Amino acid sequence: MDFKIKAKTPAAMRHAIEDIPGDKSISHRAIILGSLSSNRVVFTNFLDALDCMHTSNIFQMMGVPIIHSLIDKTVMIDGVGIHGLQQPEDPLYVGNSGTGIRLITGVLSGQIFDSQIYGDESIQTRPMKRVIDPLTLMGAHIKGTLIEGKKDIYPPLTLSGNSGLNGISYTLPVASAQVKSAILFASLYSDTPTIVTEPKKCRDHTENMLKGFGADIQVAGKKIRCSGKNILRNPDTNTAIHIPSDISSAAFFIVLGCLVSSSQLTFTGIGLNSTRVALLHVLLEMGVTLKIQNQKGQDMEPYGDITVATSALHNIEVSEKFIPFLIDEIPILAIAAMFGKGTLKITKAEELRTKESDRISAIVDMVRNMGGTIQEFPDGFELTGPSEFKEFKVNSKKDHRIAMSAIIGAIASGKSAVVEDCECIDTSFPNFFDILRSLNIDFELE
Ligand code: S3P
Numbered sequence: 001m002d003f004k005i006k007a008k009t010p011a012a013m014r015h016a017i018e019d020i021p022g023d024k025s026i027s028h029r030a031i032i033l034g035s036l037s038s039n040r041v042v043f044t045n046f047l048d049a050l051d052c053m054h055t056s057n058i059f060q061m062m063g064v065p066i067i068h069s070l071i072d073k074t075v076m077i078d079g080v081g082i083h084g085l086q087q088p089e090d091p092l093y094v095g096n097s098g099t100g101i102r103l104i105t106g107v108l109s110g111q112i113f114d115s116q117i118y119g120d121e122s123i124q125t126r127p128m129k130r131v132i133d134p135l136t137l138m139g140a141h142i143k144g145t146l147i148e149g150k151k152d153i154y155p156p157l158t159l160s161g162n163s164g165l166n167g168i169s170y171t172l173p174v175a176s177a178q179v180k181s182a183i184l185f186a187s188l189y190s191d192t193p194t195i196v197t198e199p200k201k202c203r204d205h206t207e208n209m210l211k212g213f214g215a216d217i218q219v220a221g222k223k224i225r226c227s228g229k230n231i232l233r234n235p236d237t238n239t240a241i242h243i244p245s246d247i248s249s250a251a252f253f254i255v256l257g258c259l260v261s262s263s264q265l266t267f268t269g270i271g272l273n274s275t276r277v278a279l280l281h282v283l284l285e286m287g288v289t290l291k292i293q294n295q296k297g298q299d300m301e302p303y304g305d306i307t308v309a310t311s312a313l314h315n316i317e318v319s320e321k322f323i324p325f326l327i328d329e330i331p332i333l334a335i336a337a338m339f340g341k342g343t344l345k346i347t348k349a350e351e352l353r354t355k356e357s358d359r360i361s362a363i364v365d366m367v368r369n370m371g372g373t374i375q376e377f378p379d380g381f382e383l384t385g386p387s388e389f390k391e392f393k394v395n396s397k398k399d400h401r402i403a404m405s406a407i408i409g410a411i412a413s414g415k416s417a418v419v420e421d422c423e424c425i426d427t428s429f430p431n432f433f434d435i436l437r438s439l440n441i442d443f444e445l446e
Pocket residue numbers: 024025026099175176177178179181202203327328351
């Protein structure tokens with residue numbers, strides 16, 4: 001499916017956007033922790049996009065009763081406890097989700113039964129050695145697939161049943177929340193404590209949610225200690241747990257609000273976890289007018305309302321410390337920078353090459369096709385704005401964040417454009433086009 005738009009200066013937007021969908025990272029973990037809990041849990045604002053629905057389906061295949069209400073976005077999970085999963089009859093399919101396959105592999109490592117996990121074409125090229133190595137040190141038996149000419153290990157993964165893991169003390173070779181989470185989930189099945197050290201702090205939803213479900217877990221700076229043999233339990237079965245709306249999805253419209261003249265957009269209920277809000281810090285440094293209100297710190301994750309207004313942007317060199325907290329927002333930040341004066345420099349972001357696409361090369365191709373000036377580095381890029389936009393065609397490379405970034409670039413630039421292969425947007429943001437329509441943007445999907 002292609003997105004097509006005709007040249008038109010975008011009209012001022014003054015809207016409150018109340019339907020940014022639930023956070024993807026938290027929704028995956030909601031299914032996992034809810035399933036491993038020894039009692040019932042209800043989550044509201046669950047993200048019913050393809051990625052998280054695959055995770056839900058996987059736990060249902062392992063015998064967990066899970067009921068989704070797609071109308072009010074709730075999910076009710078009758079947790080079976082950490083030892084209650086049953087052997088699935090078929091291989092487990094994660095679709096396009098790197099988070100799904102890495103987190104669930106952590107859980108499967110501790111099961112007494114054999115299993116197999118795989119995904120779509122893109123998943124079969126995502127590196128898995130980063131989870132296989134630590135999980136093997138814990139005593140898991142995982143076999144992956146080799147690809148000729150490539151150095152890593154890839155899905156499908158085959159796991160052999162295990163009667164108990166051991167704790168490890170492990171320093172992550174890459175700042176990856178997915179790898180950290182796989183180890184922490186496996187540590188629930190180990191006899192001894194596990195200590196994970198992060199090279200740089202990255203998103204901490206697993207730690208927050210494990211704590212919320214009563215696990216014995218302590219975080220001290222970049223060290224996380226989880227004692228073995230934990231029991232997970234929802235402490236309050238009478239109250240649903242609210243999943244904040246995804247700041248990584250809001251990011252596309254936050255940038256649109258900054259770029260379209262005479263505009264002001266407000267987003268309600270957006271997750272404000274400190275390990276996820278670096279885009280806001282960077283935009284503020286670039287001169288964006290932005291306000292946060294109605295902050296609520298309840299449940300396991302904070303959230304609040306974000307208002308942005310049209311702003312003149314100046315580009316900056318992004319501090320290395322922000323990169324893991326900004327990793328999913330770099331494509332849309334590149335679009336913002338095309339409208340800014342000066343140079344946006346991103347380095348130490350080599351992890352982008354292992355996402356749904358090689359996102360460094362995808363960003364470089366996207367920006368060049370739109371008329372921008374960008375130089376590629378092994379670990380990032382340098383983009384000098386403001387760009388002279390031209391009529392363009394961009395292929396998403398089946399990467400949802402590239403597709404949505406190019407679409408926002410098309411709308412804000414006012415140029416005629418085609419963005420090819422937009423089905424992938426459904427993996428994380430099923431109502432993306434509905435929100436565009438609510439902003440009175442004329443486009444076609446073909
Ligand atoms: C995620 C972690 C990030 C991010 C991904 C979701 C998670 O990857 O890119 O979209 O939910 O743990 P890393 O493993 O690189 O941190």
